């Protein structure tokens with residue numbers, strides 16, 4: 473029997489049209505174009521139902537409550553479809569993929585996010601290929617996790633990051649190999665995929681995310697302790713700190729280190745993620761990294777800042793014990809880090 477997928481069309485460039493202020497979402501436009509694509513009627517393609525969000529949006533406008541709407545939408549249709557495609561803008565796709573990977577607990581079917589750098593309506597575009605192949609991937613029975621498909625690569629959603637604003641090769645998964653590649657053949661590396669939840673496990677559950685007061689801060693030479701102190705003042709609960717290299721910070725700035733220490737003593741969770749695209753945090757490698765550890769900062773290992781941020785939203789929405797949040801932050805929940 474022909475398999476069928478549910479397409480959650482949240483918006484993004486793929487379905488946009490040119491307007492006077494630049495590309496903008498256009499209600500009904502993606503669905504109308506897909507309806508005209510003969511290739512999508514091929515018996516080799518899965519059947520699909522498309523649900524366009526109201527309004528379809530540029531992904532710069534995404535939020536935790538929008539992530540929740542997507543997760544709920546998938547859960548509501550989970551039993552009726554073989555897989556799920558989330559049409560999404562590229563700008564914050566890695567954040568949404570990271571969040572969905574944590575919010576959808578007990579997922580047994582593929583959830584694939586995709587989009588395009590050039591809209592489907594343009595003569596030259598990447599959206600067509602991304603769409604068609606992502607639809608085929610969304611019915612692969614061996615996938616039980618949230619993935620991002622772009623430019624011939626299937627990436628673990630919570631390992632992905634947008635690396636290029638001007639190329640079709642917009643995404644990378646710097647610290648984890650692609651789960652699959654699509655050339656002449658569609659090749660999936662099944663040894664890398666997350667295992668299917670046990671049959672005795674509870675059915676799919678969706679975790680709502682609260683609007684927790686969390687932030688991301690990128691260190692830079694000359695950063696002011698006074699400014700950071702303001703950021704770390706209540707009500708903040710968590711901070712993803714993007715540090716230098718293997719997780720280092722200016723340990724000669726005693727005022728700054730004292731600000732970090734005072735915040736962690738108060739219970740603020742500060743997670744150390746490197747500014748480098750590749751590699752991992754090793755806070756004992758340099759004295760400048762040890763200083764952060766002494767200030768109570770915990771390691772984000774090789775997590776992307778997107779995954780670390782989504783994980784903070786998730787943990788602050790599901791836990792109250794700071795010790796538990798700190799310890800879960802440092803273990804892999806859905807393949808987002810290598811311990």
Ligand code: ASP
Nearest residue numbers: 484485530531561562563
């Ligand atoms: N600004 C667009 C978005 O994120 C970019 C894209 O989709 O490529 O919705």
